[in-house]
Amino acid sequence: MTPDPFPTALDPAGRTLGAEELAALTTVIASARLNASLGGTMVTELERGMGRLYGVEHAVACSSGTAALHLAVAAVDPEPGDEIIVPPLTDFGSVIPILAQNAVPVFADVDALTGQLSPQSVRACLSERTRAIIAVHLFGGPAPVAELRALADEQGLVLIEDCAQAYLTTVPGSGRLAGTLGHIGCFSLQQYKHITCGDGGLAITADPVMARRMRLFGDKGWPRDSGTRDHLFLGLNYRMTELQGAVAQAQLPKLADVVASRRERAGQLRDALVELPGVSVPAHHEHHSYWFFPVVLDPEAMGGENHEVARALRAAGIPANAGYLTQPLYCYPVLSEGRTYGRSRFPLTCPPARKEWRYELGLCPSAERLIDHTLVAVAWNEHYSPTHVDRIADAFRTTRDLLTG
Numbered sequence: 001m002t003p004d005p006f007p008t009a010l011d012p013a014g015r016t017l018g019a020e021e022l023a024a025l026t027t028v029i030a031s032a033r034l035n036a037s038l039g040g041t042m043v044t045e046l047e048r049g050m051g052r053l054y055g056v057e058h059a060v061a062c063s064s065g066t067a068a069l070h071l072a073v074a075a076v077d078p079e080p081g082d083e084i085i086v087p088p089l090t091d092f093g094s095v096i097p098i099l100a101q102n103a104v105p106v107f108a109d110v111d112a113l114t115g116q117l118s119p120q121s122v123r124a125c126l127s128e129r130t131r132a133i134i135a136v137h138l139f140g141g142p143a144p145v146a147e148l149r150a151l152a153d154e155q156g157l158v159l160i161e162d163c164a165q166a167y168l169t170t171v172p173g174s175g176r177l178a179g180t181l182g183h184i185g186c187f188s189l190q191q192y193k194h195i196t197c198g199d200g201g202l203a204i205t206a207d208p209v210m211a212r213r214m215r216l217f218g219d220k221g222w223p224r225d226s227g228t229r230d231h232l233f234l235g236l237n238y239r240m241t242e243l244q245g246a247v248a249q250a251q252l253p254k255l256a257d258v259v260a261s262r263r264e265r266a267g268q269l270r271d272a273l274v275e276l277p278g279v280s281v282p283a284h285h286e287h288h289s290y291w292f293f294p295v296v297l298d299p300e301a302m303g304g305e306n307h308e309v310a311r312a313l314r315a316a317g318i319p320a321n322a323g324y325l326t327q328p329l330y331c332y333p334v335l336s337e338g339r340t341y342g343r344s345r346f347p348l349t350c351p352p353a354r355k356e357w358r359y360e361l362g363l364c365p366s367a368e369r370l371i372d373h374t375l376v377a378v379a380w381n382e383h384y385s386p387t388h389v390d391r392i393a394d395a396f397r398t399t400r401d402l403l404t405g
């Protein structure tokens with residue numbers, strides 16, 4: 001008998017898309033108002049719902065998670081060559097907005113066990129040109145944003161939280177949701193995330209000035225509420241359509257169950273793996289929203305490194321990958337070869353930067369070790385059954401037995 005396939009974010013059995021999304025889409029089509037700024041209601045409903053869910057005054061919807069981060073960086077309004085600190089173990093969407101606003105990404109290392117941005121490393125990256133920190137809540141686990149907010153306040157910096165993998169993640173010791181400790185929190189509605197409308201993004205903030213700047217930046221710098229056609233500063237068209245909004249506002253109320261179910265199944269895997277030598281499971285279980293279930297290996301005790309372990313797990317039918325990325329973000333050609341605008345390398349040049357920026361292997365040893373040697377990321381889904389989880393746990397045990405001989 002072939003075992004039940006693992007549900008994924010790419011098939012109906014691994015999603016929460018259904019009648020509610022269809023009904024909302026039908027409403028939009030029937031209304032003929034597909035553009036949100038011309039009398040639509042769905043995107044407005046999504047923004048209100050997100051504001052309520054997170055207890056913040058302002059939520060700005062846009063076309064992707066990368067766009068949401070770009071709104072946030074645009075709200076910082078860096079001078080060309082100013083610096084924004086970011087981890088190298090994340091989606092490239094965390095970095096694109098920095099370069100797009102002509103700022104320099106400065107890579108701070110991560111914690112060797114959690115993969116989250118290290119406040120000490122951030123401190124070591126500070127310069128007189130630093131303007132902001134982008135903290136990524138990797139895999140749905142909490143980045144240390146309380147410490148990072150204190151550091152940002154001490155230094156007069158903006159803290160942006162990249163919550164694309166971390167809906168309803170909570171921050172230990174604060175009783176608050178990830179995305180509300182920084183000045184701005186950014187979310188993605190891309191296909192692989194906890195909830196989706198294909199592509200889409202949200203930026204939340206309590207700051208009315210930043211909210212206004214983000215809204216204008218995503219709409220050509222056009223202050224529509226003034227009633228006149230005007231362009232106050234350089235902006236883009238990052239608007240979300242009513243079709244995306246319809247699906248997203250129907251997905252939002254399902255989020256609590258999605259996260260609760262992922263956390264419950266993850267608890268089962270934690271319990272099964274916690275005593276297994278050679279593996280460590282996520283700390284902060286109660287705070288985690290489990291976009292992935294990350295396992296960090298002690299290769300010695302496991303009998304092998306992450307690539308070998310992931311290969312064995314996949315051979316056993318488990319959706320696991322080694323390292324999450326193939327290399328840290330600073331090793332991709334866009335940065336290692338400075339492929340930004342033509343052949344200029346701008347803004348990684350002096351001027352406008354304070355020095356010529358070069359990116360190469362060795363910059364962030366803990367991130368590199370996670371990618372190359374210790375991190376195994378198990379795909380996670382709210383529709384896993386206890387049997388799916390048992391199979392994953394068994395495969396880890398069998399793999400260790402095999403490798404330790």
Ligand SMILES: *Cc1c(COP(=O)(O)O)cnc(C)c1O
Nearest residue numbers: 064065066091093094164188190
């Ligand atoms: C997915 C993701 C992004 C980018 O979101 P898109 O909607 O794909 O543009 C940014 N940061 C992180 C951590 C992500 O996982």
